[in-house]
Amino acid sequence: MDRVKGLELTGAEIVVRCLQEEGVEFVFGYPGGAVLNIYDEIFKQDKVKHVLVRHEQGAAHAADGYSRASNKVGVCLVTSGPGVTNAVTGIATAYMDSIPMVILSGQVPTHAIGLDAFQEVDTVGVTRPCVKHNFLVKDIKDLAATIKKAFYLATSGRPGPVLVDIPKDITAAKHEFLYPESVAMRSYNPVVKGHAGQIKKAVQLLTEAKRPMIYTGGGVILSDAAPQLTEFVRLLGYPVTNTLMGLGAYPASDKQFLGMPGMHGTYEANMAMQNCDVLLAVGARFDDRVIGNPDHFAQNPRKIIHIDIDPSSISKRVKVDVPIVGHVPEVLEEMLKLLRAGSKRVAAADLAAWWKQIEEWRGKDCLKYDRNSEIIKPQFVIEKLWEATGGDAFVTSDVGQHQMWAAQFYRFDKPRRWINSGGLGTMGFGLPAAMGVQYANPGATVACVTGEASIQMCIQELSTCKQYRMPIKIVNLNNRYLGMVRQWQELDYGGRYSSRTWTRCLISSS
């Protein structure tokens, strides 16, 4: 790439040059007053392509989906005030699932900040609780270095969205452009390498286990550790479960895979989590949807090993016996080395007995449904989708029953194929995320499994799909209900179905 070092550029030019330097191919965004200088510069070049969404929430979800499906940084560009507030749901969605993303937002000119100017909002304040970090650029001298830092922070350590708020006068001011080669921050040095002693201890515990269980989450996907995990699990011959965020880390069609754990998981995965004597958690955080009440979970005695890049994830909800802070693929690689070097294996008889028990649990076939039903069952739809796509599609989903059916019945054999809002649970995520996924994988089949409620939350993006001719397949499991709400009302509210029916709402108002 030709570098115009030392050349005087406007702030807007610097922004676009920084994106080029970072190898950004696509920016998902929506123009407005405060970012017009930046849009003008995007117009003048063709390395960074802009995708015009219909609502800023869509821009954030699309950048997020792009990142999830590719492990490249998703970038979105929004204007000040409502542009940012509209994007907040998308930013919070990415934050809860630790998705590397950079959000560039316009701001009113520096001299107008704090004066309740038109389209002014305290962007740094509004987004602070739902970003890994954010910046307000107050001096053009800091612009390039700040953008560099944003990309570095987004992708390193535990990833997450980083926002850079850029006042309009900064985009017009001029400064010499120098893009830093690297970043050093005295206050930010994430641990990468796991502690050797702890790793040794973990391998020993695992090999001495009688009823071992491996539980992995989104961290394995995000760190691209699926190959190491798969080798590790196969070498040991242990049962494994992947959380909603971790599906695809281990092939779902394999015998050692017990399905998903937790509230919407399988009987066998939950029973194995409960009854194991050594539990290895990898890039997972013992979320309330996975283990329920931590006090109840802690009642069964078991040793827990927890590998995570984020020290604050360890012993947050569940006490851990062997904590290992580090980058998952590197830690697994270290553990594999010890295993290959011949650490003794679990006693074959114990493991066989444990598998026999698990097979009994599996024999319950807890996900069975009526395949001969006259009415097409949603589970059947997902199974057919799996068949039709050879199990090789990128599947995005919204939030609700359809999401759980997709997670349970589309057997994900590869990482980064299952794209959903696990942490925040954002209805409206599926369609715009699918747009990002499609841009990350132009030739691939992308399916958005949704419900008639969720799809309406970002339905405006259909127009974007049409404009850019995105061949996204939308599978709408229409049950004329807010299905998940109905399910809870049925179980917990004595069947008092408050505000969960579309048709009735529509009929009574017509």
Add this chain to the structure above:
Amino acid sequence: MRHIISILLENEAGALSRVSGLFSARAYNIESLTVAPTEDPSMSRMTIVTTGSEDVIEQITKQLNKLVEVVKVVDLSEAEHIERELMLIKVRAGLKEREDMKRMADIFRGRVIDVSDNTYTIELTGDCAKLDAFIQALDAGAIIETVRTGASGIGRGNRVLRV
């Protein structure tokens, strides 16, 4: 249990609100928080007095460490440390009370730093318990105004917190 946590952080706009925002977002307690730049103007030193179980304190230190602008965190209460707080207290000191009030300030090693016809302003330094004791020792009706800085803490001896 009460803990006193010391933090070195970048002296940047917004760093304070990241820390206070963390405490409110995660429902941690703050009894007091005090912050000012250090001898290196690019760095601030913050002292937070908080209460919580061991698990909560562990999470607090981990979450603080996670903030990008936080350079170092230490729980001072884990080992020997000193803490001091400054209080400025304005009290009634008319002809009748003047003598007693001065004596009381002397007993607590306070200093009268401002005088008017009917008030004293007393400066008092000590750990939080000492300041509490002084307030307790005064007649509630005698106190006109109280300003406390919150505790600042430092480790004893060779125990230091620096980059």
